[in-house]
Amino acid sequence: MPERGHFEAAASACGVLLSVGGWMVGDNPETDMHGATAAGLRTVGVANGRKWINSPREPDVIVPGIVEAIEVLRRLPTY
Template identity: 65%
Template sequence: MSEEIGVRKPAYEHFEAAASLCGARLSPGGWMVGDNPETDMEGARAAGLRTVWVSAGHGWTGGLREPDIVARGALEAIEAMRAVAV
């Protein structure tokens, strides 16, 4: 997708374009689910999104602010976001 829109994560414009391609807009309280601490989690925070890091069993990268939720996989990430929404 980065090639299509001309910017790469963690640029705000990347997240804005991704939301637009899904027929949505970036809004406070939205979520980013990803596996890269720097491009996914830090970029999402800069875009005003809450974060879910899919760790796949790895430990968090020191020096970066921790994500809102840590999940081992995609299903756990979805369940955690649903639990927060209730």
């Protein structure tokens, strides 16, 4: 599982603090979903034609592909 520092660096590169929350989009249950959840992020799991396997932490949202992931994120309220 990635260390929290990786998620902090990614947030910083986007000009935000990890402490304010956010979303992680990925396709790996352990490194993407579990790591992001441990860092306090909500998650979008991209299935890419595969059945999502049971993992210690299910994504908040599961979508078939990246286009659908973008659509989910675009529907979120902005602050």
